[in-house]
Every structure is written in C-alpha cells, then in structure tokens.
Amino acid sequence: MRCLSKSIKRKKNDVKAKVKAKVKAKAKIVTKRVKAKANPPSTPSLNFVCDIDTLRTLIKKNRVRVVDVRKRDEYLKGHIKTAASLPLAELLSNDDPESIINILNNLGISDDTWVVIYDDTFGALASRVAWSFKFVGHRNVALLEVTYDNWKKLGLEIERKSNKYSKVSHSIDIDYSIFADAEYIENAQNDKNKIIIDSRERLNFLTEHIPNSKNIPYTMLRSENSILRNPSELKRFMENRGIDLNNEIITYCGSVGTLSGLAFFALKTAGISNVKLYPKSFKEWKSLGKPKTEFKDANYWDLSAE
C-alpha cells in the first residue's frame, strides 16, 4: 500500500503480500478507503486522503509532517501531536510558488517528506493548502480524513506545545496541469470535454455562476464521519452526472479556492485523473467583468429557513 517507504524494502514478495492483506482487512474494519494505487517502492506516496490509523502510525514512527491550517490561537489551544502550524491566511496572503516553497522550507518539509494536513472546516482549508503544495511540486501530501474536532472527540493524541522544525530546502517543480486561470476557463467554456464545476451551495449557484458551469456543492462530498465520502460513492455521483473519468474537470468556488479545493480532492479520489483548480475563483471572475449566468425567475432564497 501507500505506506511503503524506501527504508522498508522487503525481499520476499509473498511476505509483503501477506502484510498487505492484513492491512486491508484492518482497513476494512474501520471503514477506511483504499487510496492511490500501490506505488513502486522507490517512489513512496501518500495520496489524497490519509486515514486515522495510518496517520497515528506515521506519527508514532516519526515519518510524517502534520500541518494544522486552523487559526494560530486554535492551534495553541491544542493540536494533533507533532503538528506544525500554518494558518490558511498566511498561505493565502502570498501564494505565489516561491512563497509556497518558502513555507515548505520553514515547515521542514523536503521533497520526500510525507505531509498530512487537517483543519476544522470539513477539509476545505486543508484542501486549499494541500493543493498549493501539490502545485509547487510536492508529491506526498494528503488530507486527514477527519476534522480536528472529530479527532479530539475520538480521544486521539493531542498536545499544546508549539512545534518547530529545522529549515530545509524544497525543490520547485510547478505542476500547471492542476491549475486554471480565468483565461483557461474562458477557453474551456465551449469545450465539451472540459467540465467546469462550481462547488458553492445551490442557492449561490442559482443566483449567479460562470456560464456553462455545473453545480456540485461541496456539501455533496462529505459523509457523516469523514471529510469525503468513499470513492465508489463519489464515482457514482459523477456517473449520474454523465461525467466520464476521462473528462477534464475544472473546479471553482466563491473566492479563494477552498470549497473547490475540497472538490479537487474529491474528484481525484473518485478516479478522475485530469482535475484543475481555479484558485482565484468566482471573485476574480466577477472583478474581471466576465459574463455570468444569473437565474432571476424564482425567489428560491425565500425557501431557506435560515
């Protein structure tokens, strides 16, 4: 599985297979998802979503950098053991690739460090940070499957001390295949193989959205206990929508790419290979004066009991 690391190469494949089977069984018991395909041992990988047991094991073995993207004062009140603090606002205040690399360096994340990110906002903030790390070329990054609140409710290991790690030097290898800007969206609007997904809630979508986009609200993506539903369910949702695994999908949301960041990871776990995020999202689109589709023929806001 993904937990393979360079240092733990096994000679006998059959032993490895046995272990895998055991892990699988264990994973089933605690309703975990199977994530990325097994990677060759030389390129270890931790993809998309990390389950609780895996993270606890990795923490115990000191093989992971856990990143807490909640506000600093929340972090100081308590966080997952060994976690370093990176409030989302800090990343957003300057999210050009060089600044992101700088952040990685300061968090002591080098090219082959495994990173697991969590938040208390159903995974949306963590997703935006994880996407940024991927964007600048960090491969092994995953979202924790639960929020901090749930981690705490489960009575799992937390601590209060601030963790600092010695500075490292991360290489830069920008992955434009997961990035979209307004111009890219404009070109995609009339391309039937490219699907633009709006991740905001339904009523916001009905009010106004990028022309030709489809609405998959972020609220569709999570399950009761996890920030994302299991991949088979997500895959079925896409099939219902007539979305093919080979389609290219571009996600956007209201302003900074958090909700759509979550959608990015959801679509990846559903098995769609070509997913892009428009991080500047609808806020930029509107400020550029680009056309919008508005739906004014119904007073749907008055149905809300909020």
Next chain:
Amino acid sequence: MLNTILLTLAKSIDYDVLSSAKNKELETNEKWGLAEESEYFANKVKLYRQDKLNADEFRRFRLQNGAYGSRLNSEFSMIRIKVPGGDITPTQLEKVASLSESFSIGSAHVSTRQNIQLHWVQLEDVSEVFRGLAEVGLTSREACGNTIRNVMCSHFAGVCPNEPFDTTPYAKAIARFFLRNPICQNLPRKFKFNFSCCPEHGYVRIADVGLVPTVRDGVRGFRVYLGGGLGAASFIGHLLEEFTPDSRLLSTSIATIRLYDRLGNRENLARNRMRYLVSEIGWEKFQGLLLKERILVEATISIPTRKSYDGFLNTGDLNNTSISSTSTKSKITLPVINSNSGDTPYTRWLNTNVVAQKQSGYYSVYITLGAGDITSSQLRIFAECIREFSLEKKARTTPQQNFLVRYIKADQLPKVFQKLSGNGLGNPGANTIVSTVGCSGTTSCNLAITNSHRLAKEIQSKFLELNVDLDKDFVDSSIKISGCPNSCGQHEVATIGFYGGATRIGTSMVPIYTMLFAGSTGENGELGKAIMRVPAKKVLDVVLKIFEYFKKERTGNEKLNEWIYKISNGNGSGEIKNVDDMKKLLLPIIELPAFSTAPDFYKDYGTDTNFVAKTARGECAA
C-alpha cells in the same frame, strides 16, 4: 520494519462516537421505499439526457416517482417525500436533513398535505436522494403524477380526546395497499385520501375521499365523503351513506377509484379531477353507480387481495404505539407549570403550542415553522428532541405546515421548550392565526404568480412582533395563502384566505391577491367566499385593519373566525353588517400610491425588480 508499522496499528477506534444518531431507536415505521427504484431512476435520467427517451415519456416517469419540475428551470427538481399519515421517525428526519444538505438547499419544507419537500435538487442527483430515502423506509413514489397521493391523517389521530378510535392504521393500510398498485398508476388525474380523527380535526370535505371515524352498535366505521377538492373550481365532498363499516373501507375505496378511472375526464386537463365528474353527472347518479360498483368489487375481490390489505392493517395496528393510560372524556386543561405566568416566551409557547391528549398526563407539542421551512440542523435538533421526550418516538407533520410531537409528560415540557427555543423552533402561535400557511409559490413552482411563501413568513413574523399569539381572540383562526388559484396553500379553508394573481394598475403590472373570508375545515367545513382583491404589499395592512374593526365590532367574546363567519353571511351588527360594508371600509387601504413615488408597492416580496407574471406548464399541484 514495515511489519512493525503495520501491525502496531492503533487499537481499534470506536467510530460511533462521531455518530450523532447513536442509541438509535428501533425503526418503528413501515418501509415504503424500494432501493431498486433509485437505480432505475438514475438509468432513466441517463437515457433522457442521451435523447433516448422523449421528454413527455420521461416527465411522466419522473412525476410517478415524485420529482416535480422546478420553476422555469428544467435542470432542477422538487422531490416530494410522502409521509403517510404524517407519521415520521427521528431517523427519517435526520436522513431528510442530510439529504437536503447534500443535494438540496439545506432546508426542507413541510407541505399542506403532510409531505416533506426538498427543492432545487439537480435532476441527476434525484436518484441519490431516492437511495437515501429508501435506506430509512421513505419514498416519494406516487407523490406527484396521476396517482394516489400522500394519504393524510389528522395529526391528533390516536391522541384526540374526541375520537372514537385511532384512524392512523387505516390511513396507512390504504396508503400501503394503493402504493405501486397497478389499478391506480394511470388515473385521469391525482387522487387524494384524507382521514380525520373526529368531526373537528381533519380536511375531510376537500379530498376525493374524506373519512370521519365513527362507531355504530359497537362496529367501527366511517362517514365517507366523496368528490371534494380545492382548485380553480372547488367542491365540498358529499356523504356517501350514513355509515360505512370499516370492513367495507377497502371495497369502497377500490370502487371509487375504479369508477373514477373509467368515467373520469381524460381529455380536458382542467376538468379531470373526480370532483368534476361528480359535479357533471350529478351526485345522486355518481352515488348510485358507486354503490353498484362496490357490490361488484366485493363479489369479485380475491382472497389474497383482501388478505394483503388486512395484513397491512394489522401491521399498522401493531406498529401503532398504544401507550395505555386512562382515557378522559372531557377536554383537559393544561396545568400551570410556570407559576409566574404572564407573557414569558415559555408561557406564550405553552398557551398556544401545547395540547392535552386523551391519555391523561400526556401532551402534544407543536413546532411552529415559517410556512413549513426547517433547516437541516434544526431537523437534527428536532429529531433528538423526539427521541428524548416523546414516548412514541415519532412526530407528525400537520396540514398547517408544522410538526406535532406527542406523548410528552407534563414535567418534561420546560426542557422541551428549552431545547426547541434554543434552536429557533420555539415560536408560539401554532393554534392561532399567527401560524400562517403559504405554498411554495414563486420560490419553486412553475404555476405560481406571486411569492405566497414569503408573504406567509412576513405575516407570521409581523404577528409575532405584535404579540398576536397572546390574544385569545385569534385562537382557531387562520390565514392561508396560495401563489395562484390552484389552492396548494388551501386558501379556501382559511378564516382569511388569499390567492395570488396579477393585474395592471396604471401602466404597471402588480402582484395582487384575492382575499376570501370564512373558509373552514372539519366535517362541517365550508369554502371561503371571495371578497376583494388586495395588492401584495397591502395584504398586511388590510389584515391588521380587519383586526382593528373586529375588536371594535364584535359582540361579547366572539373570536375572529366567528365574527368573520357572521359578516360573510350578512349577519353582522353595528357598522359592518356584511361583506359589502367591510369592502367599503377597506377600499381606501388598498389604494396604491403613484408608481413614481413608491415603486416598491408595485413589486412582489423577495425581489427588487419590477413585477412580471411568469408561469410555465404545471405538472401537478399541492
């Protein structure tokens, strides 16, 4: 090393900690949903999207399964979840909450026929909602289309001090028998059953089949009313015979449906409900045909058919909570729980939202909603509340678009209030005019002309602000609003009813309501009479003016509904003797200022653009 990592996995975790619904009750409700119908629906949507299924055929299929088209936007659907008898469990409510959050707008809507509706669901996601509903035994099958719609039952059935017996099991057995039944998959139009608990509670005169329970010589039975219904043209149902024993309920129902299926108008969309058939051929002829048909049905009904119905009835009886305690015949008054009464939020709520049951020591509590709307998080709180405080661990939807939780002990009431009011569910006024009914109107319906939904909410919040709930004169009165003449808001059975339309004043289009007086429900229910037209933005002023005249003109302890009834029959005393007097006094109120000085008066609620009456083809009502 790998071994060690993998084998020292942390001890297994108790994931139930995260589950909001731990300690779930045993599911006590019947199962209505079928999982396979979800998959079937998903496939049909795909075929439709690939142009392999024509639009009309698909539309018929979609409606049969309970997904109604949304206002002027075919991408989205409204899913009408049937709640047979209005009976729903906490687990079901929690599922509705999460389905609304995932696929709808994060709020659900209680309809006037005891359904729960989810609006603005992407057509492609409808099958996922069906899947979730089936998991908790719910269905929207035959909630729309030309079928037997949700079978209604008085929310007091089982606890009403004046009922001869609990009609809930009968309502559910009828619902179960006709659901997916081949004999009613393609009726001329929709068909509605309403059961009451007593002559007072229930909407029996405005249904295709309305049933009032009664006992004769120790035999359970019903007074069956046929051919009632509200719509562009409304009728009050006719009494079939003095007494229909419960053993003939099934044959009477089948006979009615067969007769309607055979003779109902399939040509003219506007006249295809059974009430038109009754009115066209005349009640006596219809009655004669029906009684003959029933003999035929009884002579030919197969034993398995009969048995399956009896089975449904018995299951319903068993499932039905009978929390035994001594029945009291007289109406019980509420004990004063909070001695320093007055108008604290708690006492206000206690006075209008808590009703004594026939089971002494037990109370039923209303949850007053705004035109039937409730958020997902409120639904979850409500579900917890039912689990914690209701002995039957279920709730009922009401035709006033509220919920009723029953079997609560007196000493629990303060806790119930605390829990509800902390989450916006503790509004008073449920059994008064404050609890305003409004159909979904232009918020989602193709047929709507006005935003009746918002107007109902505006009136309710104004009334709460004015403490109208504190005034006993407004108990048992109601305001009900529809966004068009089709009566989903049941405006014709309100003390003061309104239905939406459009008119031209000067050069501007204006949303306008026709106001009706003195409609009522129950076995002696009457239809309201149209009084006058009132621009949307003047409705509140007019209602408040009526209150003012009522206070001045009424005699003795007359309540608003009694006074309105008197006026509408020309029996008023004093300045306002009849409807014409009333109209004269109200005319100055409805005068609109010039458009140029007050353009807002020409717009509808919930919108800042000029009013345009836009509608599309209707698919079904209610």
